[in-house]
Structures are given as C-alpha cells and as structure tokens.
Amino acid sequence: MQKKFLSLFVIIIFMISKKVCYSQTAYFVDGFHGGVWGHYPNGYTSFIVDQLDKHPQWDINLEIEPETWDREVMQDEGAYLKLKNLLQTQPSNGRVEYVNPAYAQSYTFNVSGESNIRQFAYGIKKLRAHFPDIQFNTYSSEEPCFTSALPQILKSFGFKYASLKNPNTCWGGYTRAFGGELVNWIGPDGTSILTVPRYEIESLKGNSTWETIANENSPKFIQSAFNYGIKSPVGMCLQDAGWKFGPWLKKDYYKPTKYVTWTNYFENIADHSKATDWKFSQEDVQVSLVWGAQVLQKLAQEVRVSENKIIQAEKIAVMKFLENGSEFPVNAFDQAWRTLLLSQHHDCWIVPYNGKPGDTWADKVKSWTSVTNQISDSVIYDEADNTGLSDKAFKIYNTTLNDREEWISVAIPKGWETSKVAVVNENDDLLSSQIIIGAGNNNHKLLFKAEVKAGGYNIFYLKNVKRADFAEAKIQRLANGDFLMETDLYKLIVDGKNGGIIKHLIAKKLQNKEFVDQLSDKGFNALQGYFYNKGGYRSTKNSTVQIDVVENGPARISLSVKGKIAGEPFQQMITLNQGQERIDLQLNIDWKTNEGIGAYKEKNYQDTAYRKAFYNDKYKLLAMFPLNLKGQKVFKNAPYDVTESKLKNTFFSSWDSIKNNIILNWVDVVDENSEYGCALYTDHTTSYTHGENFPLGLTIQYSGKGLWGRNYSINGATEIHYSLIPHKGDWREAELWKKGELINEPLLAVPAGNKESASPQSFFSSDKKGWVLSSSILDGNDLLLRIFNAEGDDTKGSLKLGFQFSGAQLEELNGEIKQTLGIDRKLPNNEIAISIPKFAFRTIRFLNVKP
Numbered sequence: 001m002q003k004k005f006l007s008l009f010v011i012i013i014f015m016i017s018k019k020v021c022y023s024q025t026a027y028f029v030d031g032f033h034g035g036v037w038g039h040y041p042n043g044y045t046s047f048i049v050d051q052l053d054k055h056p057q058w059d060i061n062l063e064i065e066p067e068t069w070d071r072e073v074m075q076d077e078g079a080y081l082k083l084k085n086l087l088q089t090q091p092s093n094g095r096v097e098y099v100n101p102a103y104a105q106s107y108t109f110n111v112s113g114e115s116n117i118r119q120f121a122y123g124i125k126k127l128r129a130h131f132p133d134i135q136f137n138t139y140s141s142e143e144p145c146f147t148s149a150l151p152q153i154l155k156s157f158g159f160k161y162a163s164l165k166n167p168n169t170c171w172g173g174y175t176r177a178f179g180g181e182l183v184n185w186i187g188p189d190g191t192s193i194l195t196v197p198r199y200e201i202e203s204l205k206g207n208s209t210w211e212t213i214a215n216e217n218s219p220k221f222i223q224s225a226f227n228y229g230i231k232s233p234v235g236m237c238l239q240d241a242g243w244k245f246g247p248w249l250k251k252d253y254y255k256p257t258k259y260v261t262w263t264n265y266f267e268n269i270a271d272h273s274k275a276t277d278w279k280f281s282q283e284d285v286q287v288s289l290v291w292g293a294q295v296l297q298k299l300a301q302e303v304r305v306s307e308n309k310i311i312q313a314e315k316i317a318v319m320k321f322l323e324n325g326s327e328f329p330v331n332a333f334d335q336a337w338r339t340l341l342l343s344q345h346h347d348c349w350i351v352p353y354n355g356k357p358g359d360t361w362a363d364k365v366k367s368w369t370s371v372t373n374q375i376s377d378s379v380i381y382d383e384a385d386n387t388g389l390s391d392k393a394f395k396i397y398n399t400t401l402n403d404r405e406e407w408i409s410v411a412i413p414k415g416w417e418t419s420k421v422a423v424v425n426e427n428d429d430l431l432s433s434q435i436i437i438g439a440g441n442n443n444h445k446l447l448f449k450a451e452v453k454a455g456g457y458n459i460f461y462l463k464n465v466k467r468a469d470f471a472e473a474k475i476q477r478l479a480n481g482d483f484l485m486e487t488d489l490y491k492l493i494v495d496g497k498n499g500g501i502i503k504h505l506i507a508k509k510l511q512n513k514e515f516v517d518q519l520s521d522k523g524f525n526a527l528q529g530y531f532y533n534k535g536g537y538r539s540t541k542n543s544t545v546q547i548d549v550v551e552n553g554p555a556r557i558s559l560s561v562k563g564k565i566a567g568e569p570f571q572q573m574i575t576l577n578q579g580q581e582r583i584d585l586q587l588n589i590d591w592k593t594n595e596g597i598g599a600y601k602e603k604n605y606q607d608t609a610y611r612k613a614f615y616n617d618k619y620k621l622l623a624m625f626p627l628n629l630k631g632q633k634v635f636k637n638a639p640y641d642v643t644e645s646k647l648k649n650t651f652f653s654s655w656d657s658i659k660n661n662i663i664l665n666w667v668d669v670v671d672e673n674s675e676y677g678c679a680l681y682t683d684h685t686t687s688y689t690h691g692e693n694f695p696l697g698l699t700i701q702y703s704g705k706g707l708w709g710r711n712y713s714i715n716g717a718t719e720i721h722y723s724l725i726p727h728k729g730d731w732r733e734a735e736l737w738k739k740g741e742l743i744n745e746p747l748l749a750v751p752a753g754n755k756e757s758a759s760p761q762s763f764f765s766s767d768k769k770g771w772v773l774s775s776s777i778l779d780g781n782d783l784l785l786r787i788f789n790a791e792g793d794d795t796k797g798s799l800k801l802g803f804q805f806s807g808a809q810l811e812e813l814n815g816e817i818k819q820t821l822g823i824d825r826k827l828p829n830n831e832i833a834i835s836i837p838k839f840a841f842r843t844i845r846f847l848n849v850k851p
Contacts, residue, residue, distance in 0.1 A: 035065025631672025
C-alpha cells in the first residue's frame, strides 16, 4: 500500500511540475528577411500589414534591403504608409522593429571593416529617408551575418543589443553554441554588447543542414532551455519575404509562446542579471561557403579590387581638395559605394549562379564592381596629361599614414628611347630604375624606387638621361638545372627538375633562416589536389616544367614556371624586388576541361545529408607551403581583428563540424616561440589549410556539386595573385597588418603634365606604426578621418596634419560627439593626441577645413 501511495505521489508531483513548466512563457522572434534584390514580390507589403491586422498578438522584426522601399512607395503606397506608421513607435512596446539596416545584408566576415561600416551607414541613411523616426536598437540577421568586430560597430551606431541566432538559415554556417539566456558579446577591442546567443543547448536539427532546434519553438527545445536555467527562452525565424505563412509557428510548438520584437524581449522580458561574458573569437563564426569554386573566387576578387579602389579614391579626392580646393564628388562616391555594397550582398556569395543567364548574382557583381571601379578611377586619374618630349611629371600618391619607399612603374611616353629614360625626384636626384619591356613598341614602363611622404604625394620626373647603376637583384641558372633568384634580402632556389617548386627560401637578413621544410614530402609552392575522375591525387612537385627568366634585374627579377597539373596547363610567376620583403606569386591555370576536383564525385546529392564533398579542403587543389617552423601557431586577420587560431586543423567534412578556415587578407604561421614566421597574403577572401601534419596551403580550386546540388564548374582560366612575407617575431613585430595595407593600397602614379617644380606634401601622418587610415572623406566643410589601431598595445599616439581647421572632435558612427580634442598649434604641423585601444577605431571630425 505504501508503495502504491509513493508511486501515486511521484506521478502527482511529476504532473504538477509538468504543468508548472508548461505554464512558463516562451518567446519567439518572427518577421521577414529579403528585399528587392533578393526576394520581395510585388504587393508583399500589403500582405505583411494585412497579416498584422488579422493577428493582433503577432509582432514582427524586419531585415529588408533598404532600397526595397524606393519601389514600395511607388507600387504599394497604402501599405507602405501603414508600415511607416508602425515603425514610428518605440521598438520596446511597438509591433514592428527593424533589426538589420545594412544596405545589402552582407555576411560581414568576408569584407573589410570599412565596408561593414558603410553597409550600416548607407543603409541607415536610406531607411531614415523613408522612415525619419525609425530607431535601431537590436541587430539580428537570418543569415550568418556576423563577425567578431561587430560590437564596436553596432554600439557606435547606437545599437544596444544583438542576436547571434540564425536558426532557420544555416546553409552557410552558424555561430558556436555558447551560454544561456544572455551574454555580453565582447569584441576584440573590448566593446561589449548585450546579446542573445545560440544557446549552449541549441543543437543543430536532425535531418536538416539549414536549421537549429530553435527555429520553431518545439516543446523539446523550450524544455531543454528551461532545464538549462533559461527563464525566458526565445526562438527565431525571419521568414523569406515572399512566403505566405503569416505567423510562423504552426502545429506542435510550445504553448504558451508569445511573439516579440527583439528590443521588447531585451528591455521587458530577458533576465540581465545572469548575462555571462563571452570574448567572442572570429573562429566562433563557423561558416562554409563553396570556397575554391571558380565563380566565388572571381567575384571575391572583383569585390576586393573595388573595396581597395574606392578607399584610395576617397583619400586622393581629399588630398586634391586640401591641395587646391578641388570638389569632393559626394554624389559620385555615393553611387560607387552603392554598387560595391550590393556586390557584397550575401546572396552573391552563397547562390552566385541564381538568376537568369547573363543576369546571375555573379553577373551582377561583375557589373556592379565595374561601376565602382570606373568612378574611382575617374577621381584618381583626372590630372592633366600634357605629354611633352622633355620632362614628364608624375605625382605619386601615398594613401597610408606612414612614409613609404617602394618600387612603382610608370608608362614611358611614346617616342622616348628606352635606353635613355631615367627618373629624378624633386631635387633632381637620379633614382634607381629598370626598364620593363612590354608587348609591342609603345607599352614599355620604367620601374623606379619612389620615396613618398605619409598621407600625401611626391612629384617625380622622367628624363632623357642615362640610368643610374645600383646593386643588382639577379637570376642565375645553376649547373644542376636549378635557378637561383637573389636579392639583398633573399636567396630563393627554384627546382628545375621537380615541378619548379621552391627548393630553398633563405632570408639573408634573418640569420640566413631557411623557411622551406626540407623533410616535407610536399613541394613548396607546388599545386596538389584530388582529381576524382583521374584516379586521385595529382601534384606538380615531380612534373616536368619549363622555366624561363622573364626579368633579370637590377631592380626586379621574375621567373616563369610552366607545366601541367592533371593534364591542364599552368604558369606560375615568381617575382622578387630588390629591398622588398614581399615575395609575389601569380598563378594562371588555363583549364581546357571542367575537371572534377574534391573529395569525391557527389552522385546523389541530398540537401539533408550532413556530409558534402565541398566541405573538405584537404582534397581541393591547393598551393602548398611546408614551412620550416617548429610547433606552428596560426594567426589570421578579420575585419578589424586578428585571431590566434585554436584549431588543431582546418578540415571538416560534415555540416555539424564546420570550422572557420577563412583567409580574409592574410594568414601567418609562426614557430612555437614566435621567433620566426611566414605570412601568406591573398587577393580574395577564400579558405586556407593547416594542421598538425599538414602544411599551410591556399585553396585554389574546387569543382563539383555545392549547395543545393548546383554544379560549381570550371569555366575558363583561373588567375590568382598571392604573396609571402618571411619575418622575424610575431605578426605584430613584423607589422603584418601594415604590410597588408601596402598591398591593398599601392603607391599610385598619376600623370601630372610638365610641371616645373612641386614640393612633396604630407596632409596626415602618425607616429604610430600600427595605426591604419581606414578612411578619409569630406562632409560639407569638415574632414572625417577614421583610424584603426591594428597592432599597438600602447594606445596613445598623435596625428600630424598638413592643413588648417578650426577644431577637432571624436565622434561615433551615428554622429554623436564623443570628445573635443586639443590641438597643439605650436608644433610645425597642427598636431592632435588621441588614444585608440588595440583593435579599436576612432572617427575624428576636423571642423571647417580649408585648402
């Protein structure tokens, strides 16, 4: 009898506890994602407001491309005005909140920090033109549009909160599961923003490769959250605009569940007291696009070129204003940024083939970046070009904060005799130079070493005089058939018999350190990949190649290595410059067929299959770099961040084990004591390889099925530029971020006509080596400089300014004044002192600037 009573007591307690549990309220973030470029059918605004009328307890969150409203105000004005009225209320108690104002919903991790800022700046500006009273409190995205530096960007725009969930669209990735109800998402600069994470208990969903268990508030998910100690669990789905479901939750979801806006959840529901700190790493953004696919590779290159061009164009336009009052072309730059931002749309990167033939996302990127490039070039190269037969002047711009001395080439005027062309500086000093013979009779260039002041320009002149002699870089063919490339910094030996691999890389000024691992069975700079239609692994290491000397000093030396990989012709160009740390490499593979490259041929592709061939980079075509560095550590840059990798290796083959193996600009491998290292730079965002028993590699090519079973094929030649910088110390000591900026923003030569004389100018410079000029623009009569502290632990520094202004202040990205700055006008240059924490940026407004 006692046992029966005990059993009955247990059942009653269980039922009571179950009833108590299910009396607790759960929450759900519903809404819409998309826009006029991605997906937003005609009449859809009417559908949204009609559904809001039909479901008075339904609150929504919007992630709609801002340009959408330009169309909707014309085509669906009544619904547009109703939505406008709803957006005027406070998000904490209103029914509609805008959670991602980015102009084109970029992934954020794959583009520069400055591009991320402009995505928000232009998006917010466009939205406020439609909805003047709109507020932006919480950032959220349906796609994995996350990067580690977002906290400082969001907070500077006035955001208070963020979400790291994307439960219904994880095709391209997801953030690491971490924590409970709330976390303080801490960025690399120390900025913190209160955030709802993907909970520790928020597992990936079975029989799906695009969802977590939080996408529909199932009883199992909510109960797991309660058991974990989350008092007010929240799920999420921002529906694709075009879907006609109305409120998302159907059938067997947890009850009671209440729909909320994100800001309402943060300010009126969530328990802030138990928020834990999360020092979020870039490797907590776990993403997997079809890296190595030719279509993705090309559009990433196009975006990178435009990103760099427009930033330099803006800086040069500012310099021209400061020099002579030239107009800063605001409208032209707005147009150029618009097309660049659209080319960064996440759909360009994850569904590049979508669209009609000739108008796919990849086609759009080519067209959009072309507009950006044309506008940028028109700003840069608008100097007079009065060709003469005596002297010809070139203005060389330096758009960074540090003085530079680098090799640069300029076109030799038609009719000039190449044997009698030299270059002099403003003091008529003869400079080191070399003729570069081009195709045809009138395409020759002169390569010379230019010294250019920070944030300014120098003037140089071509003359009909004998060139100066100087210490030579040279190439020698050795008795065994190898080729020795030698500069003042390196001895590099290219194997003449085994695939043209780099046999030795000796850094002469780093105690003759050998950087090639002599024990590795991989060839340094060899190509290696798994060609599944041709029997497996193929490598260029042991193949027959033709090696030719292309340039043989005295300033620059280049070797051409031609051969075949799996029967397909390739050419590698290896280039060194006297006095230059960077070793430049260019690869061209002239594909004749659509080779299958990857782990295996995917015959029966299924969306729900966790394993997919395109995940595993080990089998893709790679450029290999086995380094002679013991106990290797890996560092990689990200937007406004550098991360030390914690990965044992970069490889994964399943959707539930995705890793962040992305190279944005550079990856650096150092030895266990950080005594020596070697950095790899690339001309586009892609993936890299590395592991305990696998060398550093750059992903070159994948060909096969990718997302949604689409065939990511090879169509034409592949051309990639990459560089190596062997160095002493870690990435900070080697100033790798700064050297990356030198690649992104090369010295630019602009024909300046026949100018008798001109003095070098420096408009802005810094005493801090680790400070980077992220951007420079004019805003009316004011000049805005944005400075990023990439490398320095010492946060204090100064800016020297070669122009007049009435005052200076630090301001947030939303225009809020942060601090009025003191100016030391007693010094030769106007000088201001500021403090910038490591990995932080600061925007400085100089008031009433005069040329």
